[in-house]
Amino acid sequence: MTNQNNSLSHIFRVNKDIPAMPFIACGAALLLVGLIGVIRVLVYGQEAVYGVTRQVPWGLLIATYAYFVITSTGLAFIGGLGHAFNVQPFARIGKRIVLLAFIILLAGFTQIGMEIGHPFRLMYLFILSPNFSAPIVWMGIFYGIELFLLSIELYLIFVKSPKNHALSAATAFLTLMVGVAATSNLGFVFGSLTARPFYHGIYFPTFLVVSGIAGGCAILLLIHNIIYRFNIPDELSRTMSGLSKLMGLCIGAMLFLSAWKIISSLYTAPAEAYEAATALLSGPLAINFWCGEIIFALLLPLAMLLMSRGKNFMIMGAAGLFFMIGMFFTRYDFIVAGQLHPMRAGNAGSHVDVLNGLVHYAPSSGEWMIFALGLGLFFFFYFLAERFIALEPE
Amino acid sequence: MKRKRYAIVFDTKKCLNCKACTVACKFENYVPVGDDSYRLWVTEMPLEGRFPVLRQEFRPSQCQHCENAPCEKVCPTGATFRTAEGVVLIDYDKCILCKACMAACPYDARFVSKKHDAVEKCTFCMHRVSEGREPACVETCPVRVREFGDLNDPDSTVSRLLNQRAYYQLKPEKNTRPRLFYLK
Numbered sequence: 001m002t003n004q005n006n007s008l009s010h011i012f013r014v015n016k017d018i019p020a021m022p023f024i025a026c027g028a029a030l031l032l033v034g035l036i037g038v039i040r041v042l043v044y045g046q047e048a049v050y051g052v053t054r055q056v057p058w059g060l061l062i063a064t065y066a067y068f069v070i071t072s073t074g075l076a077f078i079g080g081l082g083h084a085f086n087v088q089p090f091a092r093i094g095k096r097i098v099l100l101a102f103i104i105l106l107a108g109f110t111q112i113g114m115e116i117g118h119p120f121r122l123m124y125l126f127i128l129s130p131n132f133s134a135p136i137v138w139m140g141i142f143y144g145i146e147l148f149l150l151s152i153e154l155y156l157i158f159v160k161s162p163k164n165h166a167l168s169a170a171t172a173f174l175t176l177m178v179g180v181a182a183t184s185n186l187g188f189v190f191g192s193l194t195a196r197p198f199y200h201g202i203y204f205p206t207f208l209v210v211s212g213i214a215g216g217c218a219i220l221l222l223i224h225n226i227i228y229r230f231n232i233p234d235e236l237s238r239t240m241s242g243l244s245k246l247m248g249l250c251i252g253a254m255l256f257l258s259a260w261k262i263i264s265s266l267y268t269a270p271a272e273a274y275e276a277a278t279a280l281l282s283g284p285l286a287i288n289f290w291c292g293e294i295i296f297a298l299l300l301p302l303a304m305l306l307m308s309r310g311k312n313f314m315i316m317g318a319a320g321l322f323f324m325i326g327m328f329f330t331r332y333d334f335i336v337a338g339q340l341h342p343m344r345a346g347n348a349g350s351h352v353d354v355l356n357g358l359v360h361y362a363p364s365s366g367e368w369m370i371f372a373l374g375l376g377l378f379f380f381f382y383f384l385a386e387r388f389i390a391l392e393p394e
Numbered sequence: 395m396k397r398k399r400y401a402i403v404f405d406t407k408k409c410l411n412c413k414a415c416t417v418a419c420k421f422e423n424y425v426p427v428g429d430d431s432y433r434l435w436v437t438e439m440p441l442e443g444r445f446p447v448l449r450q451e452f453r454p455s456q457c458q459h460c461e462n463a464p465c466e467k468v469c470p471t472g473a474t475f476r477t478a479e480g481v482v483l484i485d486y487d488k489c490i491l492c493k494a495c496m497a498a499c500p501y502d503a504r505f506v507s508k509k510h511d512a513v514e515k516c517t518f519c520m521h522r523v524s525e526g527r528e529p530a531c532v533e534t535c536p537v538r539v540r541e542f543g544d545l546n547d548p549d550s551t552v553s554r555l556l557n558q559r560a561y562y563q564l565k566p567e568k569n570t571r572p573r574l575f576y577l578k
């Protein structure tokens with residue numbers, strides 16, 4: 001009994017120094033908004049509440065799903081570097097990494113659960129009648145395994161005592177590998193669509209993996225700044241500078257990949273990919289692209305990371321915040337841009353409404369409310385854990 | 395006996411744009427009302443020629459019943475499947491409404507159906523064909539723009555038309571191998 005009490009006090013404690021309450025309150029408010037959104041969908045149906053159309057069937061919720069789950073696998077990648085490849089600065093913050101990855105993955109599941117019309121049907125049909133040639137089935141398999149592995153990691157980190165390092169390392173390695181498979185396969189969920197040439201090729205799977213790792217670094221830099229009230233102790237300096245270097249490297253790779261994607265989509269104007277690229281550069285998604293992606297996701301965080309010189313943690317945290325905002329646009333823009341080219345000309349009788357040769361999509365209030373559900377789940381449960389669970393570096 | 399390979403051949407030059415086929419399809423298949431809710435459409439192609447000698451083609455279309463069907467490949471539950479005759483159908487009870495098939499279809503032939511609470515599209519009116527009747531859009535057309543039949547039967551109207559006349563298919567570059575043929 002005393003032993004049990006000891007182990008419980010080892011896990012649970014009230015962390016008064018951490019400014020968690022505003023975030024818990026904010027999370028609760030977002031959850032409430034999200035629940036109203038869920039009720040609207042249940043009462044009126046997805047057709048009435050969501051803004052997706054016949055021509056643009058995948059909208060905001062697919063983007064936010066990708067936003068969450070890929071941040072989670074990016075975190076799992078960093079955790080894997082720490083525990084499986086013994087990168088000590090990352091291993092030290094292993095508890096936070098695994099918990100963040102777990103909660104963010106759940107936040108992602110709320111998005112796909114509300115996006116799919118029959119989520120309960122999905123659960124048994126993926127077992128009874130899977131079509132293994134469909135990338136979505138592999139998405140389900142990989143992310144299902146990822147959730148299971150993260151649960152095991154949570155158990156090994158928080159509950160299991162004495163620690164079994166070999167088992168921890170093996171689980172972290174598997175989580176890293178499955179995470180990379182899941183993320184790149186998610187890129188292929190888009191790449192497998194015959195109708196959408198902008199999605200084809202190696203760009204999106206690679207970009208998602210790399211930007212996911214950058215996202216993992218960004219959220220860790222940001223969260224640590226919040227937890228330590230912008231006064232991160234020096235003992236974490238190697239961790240923070242390691243994260244900022246990895247993040248800078250990944251942003252560099254994202255710039256490289258994006259530049260070539262855009263150039264190859266413009267050169268010789270390949271059918272349909274060209275329209276998607278111009279929708280980003282000068283069309284309906286231009287503000288998102290230039291402000292959200294180029295400035296917030298790429299240039300600003302990269303410049304700030306360089307400015308921080310691996311020492312100024314506050315600037316790193318700000319870079320993390322900007323990147324997390326910008327990364328949302330990288331997901332949303334790419335997914336929407338690839339669907340804006342209509343499948344037939346918008347002539348009379350075709351039932352296709354086009355403006356400047358493109359169909360239109362704008363997320364509805366209902367879709368934003370479901371995004372609030374995912375964000376709320378993250379803020380509420382993560383900061384609740386920060387408040388009541390011992391997550392300090394080892 | 396050879397297995398049937400169903401197809402539709404269109405002679406669009408005959409089309410009057412009367413839209414009888416769209417109405418017939420709606421009634422035959424109880425397709426719900428709504429902007430996005432239709433199984434077939436008749437596109438008014440751009441005017442051709444010079445005034446006063448002008449021409450305009452009306453091009454009806456619907457699901458192409460692709461032999462290499464992108465929608466079938468990406469369907470995670472096998473809800474979308476091809477019959478032995480090559481007709482692409484949907485098992486509504488298996489559809490999880492992931493909409494991957496809608497995103498994958500190069501012909502924008504699919505939509506979310508309020509009636510079935512699943513994705514819906516042209517079925518080649520298989521419920522009629524199995525009774526020996528023609529699809530509703532074929533039968534109702536006052537000028538017989540569409541002919542429906544078996545490509546494996548050399549004496550069928552569709553086979554004869556394709557033997558005698560030049561034809562084209564929509565988006566051949568997508569390698570979907572449609573079962574819809576348009577006479578030139």
Ligand code: SF4
Pocket residue numbers: 456457458459460463464465466482498499500501502503504515570
């Ligand atoms: S036209 Fe579209 S829905 Fe019909 S078989 Fe081809 S890909 Fe599938």
Ligand code: SF4
Pocket residue numbers: 465468469470471472473474484488489490491492493494495496512513
């Ligand atoms: S929406 Fe239905 S028919 Fe289409 S791919 Fe998903 S499960 Fe298959």
Ligand code: SF4
Pocket residue numbers: 418419420422423433434456515516517518519529530531532
């Ligand atoms: S074959 Fe039947 S389902 Fe298909 S378009 Fe014609 S009437 Fe509609």
